[in-house]
Amino acid sequence: MELLNPFLKYEEKSIINRFFKHSDVISLLNNLDPEKFFLTNLGSSAEGRSINLVKFGIGKTRILLWSQMHGDEPTATMALFDLFNFLQDTDERDNLRNSISTNCTLFILPMLNPDGAEIFTRRNVQGIDINRDFLQRQTPEGKVLAACRNDVNPHFAFNLHDQSTIWSAGKSGNPATISLLAPAFDVNLSVNPTREKAIQVISSINKELQQIIPDHVGRFADEYEPRAFGENFQKAGTSTILIEAGGYADDGEKQFIRKVTFTAILKGLEVIASKAYLNEDETNYFSIPKNEKLHFQILLRNCKLNHRGNSYYADIGLVAVERINEDLKSISITYMIEDMGDLSGFNGYEWYDASGLQITLIKPLICQQNADIIIQDGMTNILTIENGRITCKNF
């Protein structure tokens, strides 16, 4: 965390949680320094909200960055506004700013899916996943992004997402706070010079992140998805870098992860501007452990259960399911049973050893259904979950 302190001054203070909307984005864009940023309206979402491009710098290397093509994945949009504040400031980091602005031109598209952001859903308002629409181009948002890449013809691209908090950084026991990937451009996962450059930039980013969040970095699933934008941009000759903001303990609103994401993006821009990424090879990239699903929200170990009078022990792994409330500015969480049995090798943001405690099942335990359970230590209530809602917790 100390390593992030120098960057706190750039944080966009008006964004404090994940539920900001298109109107917030627009007012922030309108406040950017017009001497440093050039704004263009690229088109509109299905519901008519503007999709905007922010241009910065005058350098030869063109870099395209877009965020929130999935409406409920806002972490990188926050980080991009922190980046704007960094870029328009002037202080002891002017060397880095000048290096970026003279060597690169940034083309930044914050919040590609404003309609999804409005109601905090992954898909656009047509119900289509924009990141599976590269080939068919049936969403206005996908059309805007594809046309933007064609116009800019960038050397590099940053594809910025959030991923579920249940992914872990390999078998480290830690959540994957950031996952990185140089998307494949073919089913054989070949490496050509375009993908090689993305791999080299990611190696530089990973080295930086290992200092801030050691063993909390994962490599995103490396499979070829022919309908996705990252894969097709890589195929078209743009070195494309996927950054996924995942989970971190006690960071439900992702305000720590936002700072880490900002640092990852800034490091990527720094090494592209200075060409320092060319000193990297593939080794560091392929040493990043693959994402695995080994992390629960709550892990209850050694629960003594009973079936027709026969007792047995099982671990119970719960995941948090988020639903946006009617105010569209807050969420409700229900806890669902994801897995049961021997869950050694798994971990949890919160965990409890239930050995020797009394377990009462309000309803039978069924995977993929809401938990309904009471755990007591004598007369003391340790945990009560009723139809997925926690009503009492003492650990």
Ligand SMILES: [Zn+2]
């Ligand atoms: Zn996504």
